[in-house]
Each structure stands twice: as C-alpha cells, then as structure tokens.
Amino acid sequence: MRQLLISEILEECLSKASLFHDKEALSSRFYPNELPHREEQLSAIIRSLTPAIKGEGTNNLFIYGQPGTGKTAAMTLVGSKIMERAGDNVVVISINCRMGKVADTEYRLLAEISRQLGREVPATGLPTQEVYSIFFRLLEEKSKTLILILDEIDVLLDKCGDGFLYNLTRINETLSDSRVCIVGISNNLLFSDYLDPRTKSSLCEEKVLFQPYDAAQLRDILSERAAFCEGVIGQGVIEKCAALAAQEHGDARRAMNLLRAAGEIAENAGHQAVMEIHVDAAKRKLDFDCLSNAVKTQPKHGKAVIMSLISLKEKGVDKIQTGDLYSTYQRVCKQLSLEHLTPRRVYGITGELEMQGLMTTKVVNKGRYGRTRHIELSVNDETLGTIKGALSEYC
DNA sequence: ATTCCACAGGAAGCGACGGCCC
DNA sequence: GGGCCGTCGCTTCCTGTGGAAT
The missing domain is CATH 1.10.10.10 (Winged helix-like DNA-binding domain superfamily/Winged helix DNA-binding domain)
Known part of the structure; x- marks a missing residue:
C-alpha cells in the first residue's frame, strides 16, 4: 500500500509538465558567459590581469562590494577566459576562505593551494613552515604565473592576522621562476581600512568596486537567465523579485533565489503560471528556511x-x-x-x-x-x- | 567630581584530539 | 610509541565603558 502510494507520487511528479526550461540557470552554482551591467568592472579586471597572459608581472588586485553584486561571477568568468587564452603559462586557483573550513587558516590555505597544484598535504600534523616549503617548491617547479583568487579574504585577516596577508602579497620577492598575482575578494567595504598600510599598498595595488544592482538592472539579469518555459512568468513577477532584492542591497543572488522559489511553489501547487502571490510565498519560505536551518545546525x-x-x-x-x-x-x-x-x-x-x-x-x-x-x-x-x-x- | 555597577570584549592559555614523522 | 604540530572549544584574567547615583 505504502509502496503503491510512493509509486503514484513518483509517477505524478514525472508526468507533470515543468514550468522550468532550465532551472540550473537560477542556481548559485551557475556562472553565465555574460554579466549584464558589469562591463566596466570586467574591463578593469581584464586590463589588470592581461599582463599575466603575456608572461609579464601583474599587480595584485582587490575586488570589493556588497554580497550578490557579481564579484565572484566576474572573477570566475575572467579566470576561465585567461586560462583558455594563456594555456599552460597561467594557473588560476580560486579558494573561498570561509567555505567549509577548507582554507580559513594559514596552514589550511597553503595546504589547499598545494593540493590544487597537485600535491596532497595532510589536514593537520605538519609544521606550518613545512607546508610553506612545499608550497614554494611547487611554485618554483611549475615556473608559471599563478593567479590566486581569495574569495572572502576578510576571513583570513580575522583568523591569521595582517602578517600572513603581507607575506602572501610579497611572495614574488622570494620566487625566481614563477610569479603570483593575488586577487582578493571581499564583501566588506571597509576591509582595506583594517589593513596595515604596507599590506594595503601591496594587496590593493588596483581596486575594483562592484556597486549594488538597482531594480532595473536586476530585472534585466532575471530576464536574461531564461530559466522558465515561454509564457509561464506572469505580469509583474520579475519586477517584484527585482524590487524586493533591490531593497536588500541589490543582491542578484537573492533575486534569483526568489524567482526560483516562486517557480517551485507555483509548480508544486499545480499552477500553470508563476504569479506575484508565489513571489510573496517564496519570500516567506526563503526567510523561514534560512532561520530554521540556522537553528537546527x-x-x-x-x-x-x-x-x-x-x-x-x-x-x-x-x-x-x-x-x-x-x-x-x-x-x-x-x-x-x-x-x-x-x-x-x-x-x-x-x-x-x-x-x-x-x-x-x-x-x-x-x-x-x-x-x-x-x-x-x-x-x-x-x-x-x-x-x-x-x-x-x-x- | 567621583564612585560604582554590570557587564563588554580582548588576550592568553589550557586540554583534548587527530594527525604526521622518526 | 613518543614527540611535535594544528585546531577547536572553552576558561581565566584583565582592562575598558559610560551614565546614574552620590
């Protein structure tokens, strides 16, 4: 009986026509090939990093702005294009300094970079100095330009202090055959003010600010994602998601989450279109899920x-x-x-x-x-x- | 002007634990 | 197996704070 019920539900779900054409396009894991309203920032990043393709020295770069303003997406896009163009001459390594405690300490960060460069380093046990030596050896062996993207770099400052960041930004002084370019990304607009002047001048040789999106820009971004089947999105739905996200410091991720959740709510209710009431329900659901998850964990x-x-x-x-x-x-x-x-x-x-x-x-x-x-x-x-x-x- | 309260919040250190190397 | 190391969760100790009460 129970098995029959499960089968019935499964069949019902499978037979139901989805409102989504490509749900992945609204996922936080999805990085588009184009970033609307970020031409100026993309151009500044590319101009700053292109010397790396030519094998020349590059300045360290600091990218900052509110969450959901496209910093990581922009850097991921530029990083992949540089890799495509430069071939074996450049390695791009991207590390989130907060995510899952993979790289939130000096030891872990060096271990993670070494791992991405092809050498496994144990999670603990070795002296930090030893991990430094492994890291240096790997860099010299590769004889390449390493573009090291440190997302949420402010976490490193909190946990490791200024000295580590300073050493990292001056690493080229001790390298003979390789070069390292640090790209720091932070949501904290005042991050550079907390840095020691020496670290600040090394890390922030070039700075790129990502301004919050306004409602019209968010509307364009949502429209271009084309995640839904044609004619499914009701009037005012995209505008409402954009307006709600614009109120919350212009967060594009929030706008996409709202639209995706609204679509899922409409779909689960068996509705043929996504309406504004689904956006209201999506907002309540996202807020509650976030809170409830924080409590449970x-x-x-x-x-x-x-x-x-x-x-x-x-x-x-x-x-x-x-x-x-x-x-x-x-x-x-x-x-x-x-x-x-x-x-x-x-x-x-x-x-x-x-x-x-x-x-x-x-x-x-x-x-x-x-x-x-x-x-x-x-x-x-x-x-x-x-x-x-x-x-x-x-x- | 001084005292006093109930903390705020930084810094240092402790002990347990898991892991590495010799 | 023992010494060393990094990490984590916590305690202990300390100084700082600022406005009402004296």
Whole structure:
C-alpha cells in the first residue's frame, strides 16, 4: 500500500509538465558567459590581469562590494577566459576562505593551494613552515604565473592576522621562476581600512568596486537567465523579485533565489503560471528556511541559548538583558541535564547567533546600574512555534 | 567630581584530539 | 610509541565603558 502510494507520487511528479526550461540557470552554482551591467568592472579586471597572459608581472588586485553584486561571477568568468587564452603559462586557483573550513587558516590555505597544484598535504600534523616549503617548491617547479583568487579574504585577516596577508602579497620577492598575482575578494567595504598600510599598498595595488544592482538592472539579469518555459512568468513577477532584492542591497543572488522559489511553489501547487502571490510565498519560505536551518545546525549550547531567549520572550520580557539571559540559560541547561558554560562563552555564543541573523543586540549603558546588552530574537510569532518544534527534536 | 555597577570584549592559555614523522 | 604540530572549544584574567547615583 505504502509502496503503491510512493509509486503514484513518483509517477505524478514525472508526468507533470515543468514550468522550468532550465532551472540550473537560477542556481548559485551557475556562472553565465555574460554579466549584464558589469562591463566596466570586467574591463578593469581584464586590463589588470592581461599582463599575466603575456608572461609579464601583474599587480595584485582587490575586488570589493556588497554580497550578490557579481564579484565572484566576474572573477570566475575572467579566470576561465585567461586560462583558455594563456594555456599552460597561467594557473588560476580560486579558494573561498570561509567555505567549509577548507582554507580559513594559514596552514589550511597553503595546504589547499598545494593540493590544487597537485600535491596532497595532510589536514593537520605538519609544521606550518613545512607546508610553506612545499608550497614554494611547487611554485618554483611549475615556473608559471599563478593567479590566486581569495574569495572572502576578510576571513583570513580575522583568523591569521595582517602578517600572513603581507607575506602572501610579497611572495614574488622570494620566487625566481614563477610569479603570483593575488586577487582578493571581499564583501566588506571597509576591509582595506583594517589593513596595515604596507599590506594595503601591496594587496590593493588596483581596486575594483562592484556597486549594488538597482531594480532595473536586476530585472534585466532575471530576464536574461531564461530559466522558465515561454509564457509561464506572469505580469509583474520579475519586477517584484527585482524590487524586493533591490531593497536588500541589490543582491542578484537573492533575486534569483526568489524567482526560483516562486517557480517551485507555483509548480508544486499545480499552477500553470508563476504569479506575484508565489513571489510573496517564496519570500516567506526563503526567510523561514534560512532561520530554521540556522537553528537546527546550532550546537547544543547555542540551542540552549535560543531556548532561553524564547522562554524569556514568552514570559513577556521585552528587552532581554545579558544577566537575565545567562540565569535563564543556566536553568535551561539544568532541565536539559547539560553542564552550563561560563558567562564569557555564552556572551561569545550570543555574538555568533547575532552574526547568523537569529537575534539582534544593542549595547546599553544604564549608568549606576552598569552596562548590558538588549537582546531580541529576530523571529516573528508565526515562526517561533515551528522553531520551538525544531529545537525540541534536537535538545 | 567621583564612585560604582554590570557587564563588554580582548588576550592568553589550557586540554583534548587527530594527525604526521622518526 | 613518543614527540611535535594544528585546531577547536572553552576558561581565566584583565582592562575598558559610560551614565546614574552620590
């Protein structure tokens, strides 16, 4: 009976005509061959990196701008074109310094570059100096120009400090047969201000700014992706996705996610077209998924902190203070048979939760009554219940 | 003008763990 | 097997903060 039901659902899904012509075109993994409204930036990057094709020295490059403004897509596009044109003379290596802890420390970054250059380096165990030596040897053996793209380079500054970045940008001084060109990419517009002046002048020899897209530009980008079958997109749908994403610092990724989710919602509901109501539903779904996922992936004590916040919120505490949070957290830990952590660590956890968008905090001075933080959960009443459900499953 | 409170937040260090090399 | 190394999650210690109370 159960098997029959599964087969029926499978058949129904397979037989249903899809609204999508090419869903991949709206995926974050999809890199188009053209980037509308980014001609100026593409041209600046190409001009800066073309000496590498000729075997000449290139300046280091710093690319910055808000998330979803096309920085990574532009660099990926230019990188592949340079590889095509330069053949064996140039190697382009792209590393995200945040993603999956692959390269968020000095050791890991050097190990990852070495791996991409063809030499496996163990995840831990070797002295960092040894990994440096392997990296240098590989560079000299290859006798090529290496274009090293470091996406989210700000993570490296936070974790490794300024010294490592400086060494990396001055690496050519110690190389005889090879050259390295560093391309740093950051979402943080003030990143270069945090750098030591020497590192800043080395890394930011050339800078390219990616401005946020406006609604009209986002509309063009969505229209050009051609992810849907003809006539499926209702009036005002693309405009609405573009307008919503434009409100959120002109994020093209957000616009594409909205359009894709709206299409999926319409398709699952058996509708023949994507309408504005599907975009509204998509926005709610994306916001909720993001929040719910962040809650589910928290470690135990992160969940205990969220439970404490929910408990205080339900008691009607309007402005939750650090002290109240910690005493509630201790009580929650007792209920869960968890050994509670120190106030300093819980303070750190609240900072992490804020970074993930689960809460907002504001430092408040109460004069004689000390200094504290007002903490608020970034969750409306509708999602609170579901998140509580998700928490109870895991605690 | 000074005191005081309740933290904020940086820095250093600890211990466990997994991995490498000899 | 032991010494060395990097990483992680945490604790401990410390100084700084700023406005109400005195």
